[in-house]
Amino acid sequence: MKILAVCGMGLGSGLLLRMQVEKALQRIGKQADVEVADIGVARAMAQTADLIVTTRELAERLGDVKPRVITISNFVDLEEMIRKLKEALQDL
Amino acid sequence: MEILSAIIGFLVNEVFSKPYYLVGLMTAIGLIALRRPISQIIGGTLKATMGFLILVVGAITVIQALDPLGKLILGATGVRGVVPTNEAIVALAQREYGQLTATLMFLGFLASLVIARLTNLRYVFLTGHHIFYMATMLAVILVTAGLTGIWTIIIGAILLGTIMVVMPAFAQPWMRAVTGGEKIAMGHFGSLGYIAGGVAGQLVARLAGGKTKSTEEIEFPAGLRFLREPMVGTAVAMLFIYLIFAIWYAARVGTAEAVKGVGLPEGTTLASYLMAQVLNALNFGVGVAVILLGVRTIIGEVVPAFAGIAERIVPGALPALDCPVSFPYAPNAVLIGFLASVVGGLVSLGLIALIQPVLALALILPGMVPHFFTGGTAGVFGNATGGRWGAVLGGFVNGVMITFLPAFLLQVLGALGFANTTFGDADFAWYGIVIGNIARMGGIVGAAGVLIVAILLVALASWFQSRYVERGWVPGQGFVGQPASGR
Numbered sequence: 001m002k003i004l005a006v007c008g009m010g011l012g013s014g015l016l017l018r019m020q021v022e023k024a025l026q027r028i029g030k031q032a033d034v035e036v037a038d039i040g041v042a043r044a045m046a047q048t049a050d051l052i053v054t055t056r057e058l059a060e061r062l063g064d065v066k067p068r069v070i071t072i073s074n075f076v077d078l079e080e081m082i083r084k085l086k087e088a089l090q091d092l
Numbered sequence: 093m094e095i096l097s098a099i100i101g102f103l104v105n106e107v108f109s110k111p112y113y114l115v116g117l118m119t120a121i122g123l124i125a126l127r128r129p130i131s132q133i134i135g136g137t138l139k140a141t142m143g144f145l146i147l148v149v150g151a152i153t154v155i156q157a158l159d160p161l162g163k164l165i166l167g168a169t170g171v172r173g174v175v176p177t178n179e180a181i182v183a184l185a186q187r188e189y190g191q192l193t194a195t196l197m198f199l200g201f202l203a204s205l206v207i208a209r210l211t212n213l214r215y216v217f218l219t220g221h222h223i224f225y226m227a228t229m230l231a232v233i234l235v236t237a238g239l240t241g242i243w244t245i246i247i248g249a250i251l252l253g254t255i256m257v258v259m260p261a262f263a264q265p266w267m268r269a270v271t272g273g274e275k276i277a278m279g280h281f282g283s284l285g286y287i288a289g290g291v292a293g294q295l296v297a298r299l300a301g302g303k304t305k306s307t308e309e310i311e312f313p314a315g316l317r318f319l320r321e322p323m324v325g326t327a328v329a330m331l332f333i334y335l336i337f338a339i340w341y342a343a344r345v346g347t348a349e350a351v352k353g354v355g356l357p358e359g360t361t362l363a364s365y366l367m368a369q370v371l372n373a374l375n376f377g378v379g380v381a382v383i384l385l386g387v388r389t390i391i392g393e394v395v396p397a398f399a400g401i402a403e404r405i406v407p408g409a410l411p412a413l414d415c416p417v418s419f420p421y422a423p424n425a426v427l428i429g430f431l432a433s434v435v436g437g438l439v440s441l442g443l444i445a446l447i448q449p450v451l452a453l454a455l456i457l458p459g460m461v462p463h464f465f466t467g468g469t470a471g472v473f474g475n476a477t478g479g480r481w482g483a484v485l486g487g488f489v490n491g492v493m494i495t496f497l498p499a500f501l502l503q504v505l506g507a508l509g510f511a512n513t514t515f516g517d518a519d520f521a522w523y524g525i526v527i528g529n530i531a532r533m534g535g536i537v538g539a540a541g542v543l544i545v546a547i548l549l550v551a552l553a554s555w556f557q558s559r560y561v562e563r564g565w566v567p568g569q570g571f572v573g574q575p576a577s578g579r
Contacts, residue, residue, distance in 0.1 A: 012414025
């Protein structure tokens with residue numbers, strides 16, 4: 001499974017999302033490859049991803065993409081991440 | 093013994109002096125310290141090394157695109173012009189300063205943990221690309237000032253560690269106003285601009301007798317949303333900049349002379365001269381995109397290792413994070429702050445052009461990446477303390493700062509100051525100007541001088557932390573008596 005963490009430049013906040021997703025996966029006991037993408041290439045990379053994690057305003061920029069998109073409002077709230085990931089992974 | 097010295101010689105000449113291997117090696121040490129599985133250590137080490145090499149490839153593209161821009165601006169106006177873009181200047185600097193940069197990045201991070209451990213400044217700066225950029229700038233400035241050998245490394249690491257813990261502390265009260273007291277800090281070297289943005293918001297609130305309406309109550313035309321993509325914004329802005337100066341240059345000296353001036357073959361028509369500039373503008377965007385891929389690959393391996401180490405040395409410290417973590421709190425303020433920042437930048441550019449004959453400053457053209465991220469964040473800070481007009485004034489003030497400050501920063505960057513690009517964000521500029529000018533005094537005086545600056549900054553930040561941050565001061569709201577953060 002591949003999860004894409006998307007932010008504006010694919011640097012700081014995207015990496016933060018990736019680290020949070022990895023932490024959350026560990027807690028849930030699931031495995032996945034987590035990659036960081038900037039908003040410019042995210043649409044192309046979405047083709048091969050199973051799930052996208054980003055913020056609300058960037059989700060709007062992404063528009064319609066194949067995988068399900070989770071939006072995170074608090075970058076450091078691990079509980080929010082776990083809850084949303086669990087929900088999304090159940091449907092996959 | 094001969095074999096031993098041969099091995100040491102090999103390591104020094106072929107590994108330690110090559111920044112790409114050095115970055116890989118440091119990453120490996122980090123991953124080993126965290127007892128990661130062997131496959132992850134090898135993979136991570138290789139990725140960090142290759143990330144650095146990708147960066148160097150991007151630098152070549154950027155240089156080729158920037159060189160004609162310098163000629164166009166100089167030819168058109170008779171003055172040097174610069175487009176601040178951190179990614180570009182950092183990549184260019186690696187050819188000469190790569191080894192020192194890589195060393196400073198890792199030792200500077202450790203220095204920041206030591207300061208965080210020994211003082212009340214319990215912040216862990218986790219924005220990897222900014223640690224990398226600041227390490228680059230300090231390497232350039234210290235070497236330019238004439239420091240050599242082991243002292244450059246020790247002093248550089250202390251200076252880097254200092255700025256990484258003091259800026260999150262100074263920005264923390266305003267960051268609290270933004271987040272409503274979340275347990276995060278701002279870890280981005282545009283922080284002086286954000287504090288200024290927050291103060292601008294407070295000023296608006298005072299003048300208007302209270303906060304103006306929040307930016308988030310505005311319905312925004314969806315057509316403006318494309319501006320939120322920084323790569324597109326950069327390409328559009330660079331197209332304008334290249335074409336304006338290309339037309340200006342040709343109009344001033346004639347097409348034939350302008351064609352010769354930028355090094356195109358004789359007989360090139362005006363149309364292909366202009367189209368060549370369109371290609372240069374797009375190639376600049378391409379170069380930056382490649383550099384970003386390189387930086388992303390490096391920090392993607394390094395930062396998780398850093399975070400793991402920090403968790404052990406300063407457990408429970410407040411994470412200082414990249415500026416877009418503030419964006420979800422006020423997305424409209426990001427756009428307003430960005431636009432206001434560009435306006436502030438253009439107004440300041442006009443002022444620089446006016447005083448140019450007196451001070452001989454370079455023209456600082458608006459770099460879209462710094463304006464977007466730092467202007468947007470300053471807008472969020474201004475909105476938090478002063479509402480929508482706070483966001484406007486906050487963004488504007490940030491734009492003024494990131495135009496004037498880089499003009500003065502160029503003077504301490506040595507030969508690299510002539511690269512037609514430079515560091516964009518406020519903290520790079522003010523810290524670089526202070527450190528550069530003191531280090532320039534040379535020898536023991538310069539070295540002791542910058543160390544005193546570091547000590548004063550830590551002392552001031554430590555006082556600020558206990559006087560304001562730990563007592564729960566929120567700008568515009570007074571002491572709200574929140575539990576002390578970071579404890």
